[in-house]
Amino acid sequence: MKLELGNFYVKDIVFGDKISYSNGILTINKEEALSVVREDEHITEADLYIVKPGDKVRLVPVKEAIEPRVRVDGGPVFPGVTGELMQAGNGRTLALKDCSVLVVGKHWGGFQDGLIDMSGEGAKYTYFSQLKNIVLVADTDEEFEKREQQKKNRALRWAGMRLAEYIGSCVKDLEPEEVESFELEPITKRTAKINDLPSVVLVLQPQSQMEELGYNDLIYGWDANRMLPTFMHPNEILDGAVISGSFMPCSSKWSTYDFQNFPMIRRLYEEHGKTLNFLGIIMSNLNVALDQKERAALFVAQMAKSLGADSAIVAEEGYGNPDADFIACIVALEDAGIKTVGLTNECTGRDGKSQPLVTLDPKADAIVSCGDVSQLIELPPMETVLGELESLARDGLAGGWAGDEILGPSVREDGSIIMENNSMFCGDQVVGWSTKTVKEF
Amino acid sequence: MKKAILYINQFFGQIGGEEKADFPPEIREGLVGPAMELQKQLGDDIKVTHTIICGDNFMGSNTEEAVERILGFLEDKEFDIFFAGPAFRAGRYGSACGHIGKAVKEKFNVPVITSMNEENPGVEMFREHIYIFKGGASAAAMRKDIKKMADFGRRLLNGAELLSADEEGYFGRGIRRQVWLKEPVTAADRVIDMLLKKIHGEPFQTELPIPELDKVPIAEPIKDLSKAKIAMVTSGGIVPVDNPDRIQSASATRWGKYDVSNLERLEAGVFKTIHAGFDPAAANDDPNVIVPLDVMRAFEKEGKIGKVHDYFYSTVGTGTTQGEAARMGKEIVEDLKAAGVDGVILTST
Numbered sequence: 001m002k003l004e005l006g007n008f009y010v011k012d013i014v015f016g017d018k019i020s021y022s023n024g025i026l027t028i029n030k031e032e033a034l035s036v037v038r039e040d041e042h043i044t045e046a047d048l049y050i051v052k053p054g055d056k057v058r059l060v061p062v063k064e065a066i067e068p069r070v071r072v073d074g075g076p077v078f079p080g081v082t083g084e085l086m087q088a089g090n091g092r093t094l095a096l097k098d099c100s101v102l103v104v105g106k107h108w109g110g111f112q113d114g115l116i117d118m119s120g121e122g123a124k125y126t127y128f129s130q131l132k133n134i135v136l137v138a139d140t141d142e143e144f145e146k147r148e149q150q151k152k153n154r155a156l157r158w159a160g161m162r163l164a165e166y167i168g169s170c171v172k173d174l175e176p177e178e179v180e181s182f183e184l185e186p187i188t189k190r191t192a193k194i195n196d197l198p199s200v201v202l203v204l205q206p207q208s209q210m211e212e213l214g215y216n217d218l219i220y221g222w223d224a225n226r227m228l229p230t231f232m233h234p235n236e237i238l239d240g241a242v243i244s245g246s247f248m249p250c251s252s253k254w255s256t257y258d259f260q261n262f263p264m265i266r267r268l269y270e271e272h273g274k275t276l277n278f279l280g281i282i283m284s285n286l287n288v289a290l291d292q293k294e295r296a297a298l299f300v301a302q303m304a305k306s307l308g309a310d311s312a313i314v315a316e317e318g319y320g321n322p323d324a325d326f327i328a329c330i331v332a333l334e335d336a337g338i339k340t341v342g343l344t345n346e347c348t349g350r351d352g353k354s355q356p357l358v359t360l361d362p363k364a365d366a367i368v369s370c371g372d373v374s375q376l377i378e379l380p381p382m383e384t385v386l387g388e389l390e391s392l393a394r395d396g397l398a399g400g401w402a403g404d405e406i407l408g409p410s411v412r413e414d415g416s417i418i419m420e421n422n423s424m425f426c427g428d429q430v431v432g433w434s435t436k437t438v439k440e441f
Numbered sequence: 442m443k444k445a446i447l448y449i450n451q452f453f454g455q456i457g458g459e460e461k462a463d464f465p466p467e468i469r470e471g472l473v474g475p476a477m478e479l480q481k482q483l484g485d486d487i488k489v490t491h492t493i494i495c496g497d498n499f500m501g502s503n504t505e506e507a508v509e510r511i512l513g514f515l516e517d518k519e520f521d522i523f524f525a526g527p528a529f530r531a532g533r534y535g536s537a538c539g540h541i542g543k544a545v546k547e548k549f550n551v552p553v554i555t556s557m558n559e560e561n562p563g564v565e566m567f568r569e570h571i572y573i574f575k576g577g578a579s580a581a582a583m584r585k586d587i588k589k590m591a592d593f594g595r596r597l598l599n600g601a602e603l604l605s606a607d608e609e610g611y612f613g614r615g616i617r618r619q620v621w622l623k624e625p626v627t628a629a630d631r632v633i634d635m636l637l638k639k640i641h642g643e644p645f646q647t648e649l650p651i652p653e654l655d656k657v658p659i660a661e662p663i664k665d666l667s668k669a670k671i672a673m674v675t676s677g678g679i680v681p682v683d684n685p686d687r688i689q690s691a692s693a694t695r696w697g698k699y700d701v702s703n704l705e706r707l708e709a710g711v712f713k714t715i716h717a718g719f720d721p722a723a724a725n726d727d728p729n730v731i732v733p734l735d736v737m738r739a740f741e742k743e744g745k746i747g748k749v750h751d752y753f754y755s756t757v758g759t760g761t762t763q764g765e766a767a768r769m770g771k772e773i774v775e776d777l778k779a780a781g782v783d784g785v786i787l788t789s790t
Contacts, residue, residue, distance in 0.1 A: 124621070198640045267629035275637055311640050313632055341636045343628060346649065352616035353569075360651045366639050367649040368631045372619040421619065432629030435622050437648050439605035440613035 006176025056383035061109025068168035080221025089235030103160035109391030110151035114250030114425030149396035249398030251427035263432030301332035323357035370434035381415030399423030454494030464496030482591030500537035527556035527586035535563025669783035672750035676758030677731035678716030690717035696756035706735035718759030
């Protein structure tokens with residue numbers, strides 16, 4: 001399987017008459033773009049904005065981030081989600097780099113939504129603060145969940161994907177500025193040199209804890225709650241086979257953009273053939289019931305062993321209850337003789353003294369920690385807010401609150417905020433970008 | 442000008458050696474013994490105004506009294522920071538520095554800094570509560586240890602950026618916080634580095650050390666339940682409605698025991714839950730859903746168990762630290778043992 005990602009490095013984004021990309025300038029016809037958004041009659045209000053690093057803009061509630069892309073040979077960017085099923089990870093896909101489509105609720109937020117500051121102190125907390133972003137701010141008629149803490153955000157997330165495909169399509173006939181090639185030989189057909197290297201599998205635990213459909217990450221359109229661990233090619237993930245869900249407290253979440261760019265996968269590709277033999281991805285999931293967690297760990301360890309993996313990396317999209325899946329999976333792999341490193345974030349509580357993961361085991365002796373969801377963050381008012389600032393306090397965002405006897409409300413009258421890192425949009429960057437760690441004080 | 446006060450024992454306070462270890466607490470204006478070195482290291486902006494001296498045995502055998510007296514000395518003093526020791530490897534001295542340091546921190550909410558050798562038992566007892574710098578084994582390390590305490594104290598009072606426990610050189614207080622790496626290395630790079638080291642059997646450092654598990658072995662089964670006295674202990678916060686022991690609704694440090702010898706069941710309105718971590722409606726309607734006295738009485742009548750213990754024990758589990766929970770558990774166990782209880786049903790929420 002060979003994937004070519006053809007990259008166009010976006011230096012600026014402007015609104016104009018006709019959608020186009022030329023010399024680093026992405027021009028978007030706003031009305032035409034909004035008509036793509038409004039193809040879904042559930043969208044009741046919609047507007048587009050362009051925000052760039054350094055802009056005095058705060059975005060909240062942010063629901064999703066997507067990299068604009070197009071397939072050269074046709075077909076949906078997200079097979080099984082925005083179009084028919086097809087094999088992802090093969091052929092050439094074109095991508096607009098250094099930019100993303102961000103989806104922001106015009107009013108209503110939820111547990112899983114987050115916040116992005118494009119400048120100031122808050123900008124260091126999210127990856128998307130350093131990108132040029134096309135921001136869709138919209139509302140829907142999904143009355144059933146308007147006041148629910150958990151939202152599927154279906155209309156908004158799908159609008160974001162349509163918009164990303166529409167914008168990506170403007171480079172379809174252009175020659176990319178750079179082509180990155182991702183190719184792994186079939187496992188049994190590798191050279192002796194590669195076979196002699198220590199082999200590694202990457203075990204991913206995307207969010208799938210909601211029993212009800214519509215909230216979890218989708219794999220080729222299939223709800224990850226309804227699957228057992230399976231073997232995947234890394235190219236599939238880099239090429240739109242997985243989309244983000246709408247469930248996890250936001251700093252722990254992996255957006256669709258994160259899946260499309262998965263730095264841990266890219267890093268393993270760099271090592272492949274040099275220091276490691278990258279076997280591929282074991283796509284697991286996160287579960288609620290103990291037997292589901294144990295069953296998934298059992299499948300992962302068996303698969304890794306049968307593949308002949310010497311080592312494994314396990315990454316979880318979440319904290320709290322999913323820590324049990326994470327630790328169980330590491331323990332199962334270690335018990336199978338597979339040397340394992342974990343990749344996660346922590347929740348140590350307001351005072352920093354709580355046990356960092358809900359389950360621990362001495363066999364999990366190698367963990368890279370990307371952040372602490374419970375860290376308090378205080379930020380000054382921002383000139384412009386896209387979305388609705390009050391949602392942080394009002395709508396049950398994981399890191400916000402309406403009132404606190406010591407800290408007061410998350411959103412103050414002057415527009416300054418106090419929140420937990422929990423609601424920084426995909427802030428802990430467990431997919432591999434994080435330059436944060438957690439230390440003892 | 443910021444102000445500091447230092448606590449030392451009778452030996453360093455130049456009162457005397459072991460024969461003077463019963464020396465009661467005393468506060469002196471100005472500098473005694475190690476206070477002089479501390480003043481020198483702190484510089485001109487922080488003044489050590491007083492030295493407190495107390496015998497190690499006095500503190501050891503009359504802890505409460507010693508602490509109370511010293512807190513009394515401090516009540517009318519102005520100070521921004523409190524130092525104790527350094528205590529090196531001296532166990533009683535380390536424990537004394539810890540006891541008084543913890544009390545001062547709790548009462549006056551000022552930073553407390555001490556220093557002990559890693560083998561000093563005071564480290565494990567008090568590292569959670571105060572800054573304990575990693576010190577030498579004996580007084581030969583006096584200058585070095587005081588310098589570390591003073592440097593950190595000065596930076597702390599100046600509002601300087603404080604680094605992690607390892608980087609600063611004190612024993613970690615069990616507080617984990619996120620930081621950005623000074624030299625930014627992505628998590629993906631760190632994973633590869635750690636993985637390659639682990640694969641090749643080279644030493645590596647996890648970023649999330651797993652604390653030693655404190656596993657309690659499961660007790661032997663009770664041989665004859667029909668003769669056993671069974672007690673109920675709960676972390677579900679069931680108490681008489683006036684909560685006579687003022688058990689906290691979260692992060693509890695107190696427990697209570699309540700007489701049920703004349704009761705067949707716990708009545709709503711007589712008992713309730715004060716636990717803040719769950720919806721209390723069901724428990725308040727029927728407290729037996731948390732402390733199942735009704736069922737235990739039935740078992741008692743059937744002869745399934747010998748007797749229900751006359752008291753049940755209660756505290757609140759939510760937010761309660763493992764340390765406090767362990768302490769309360771030990772205290773409750775002593776009471777249970779004294780009453781000849783054979784078995785316990787432990788209920789949560």
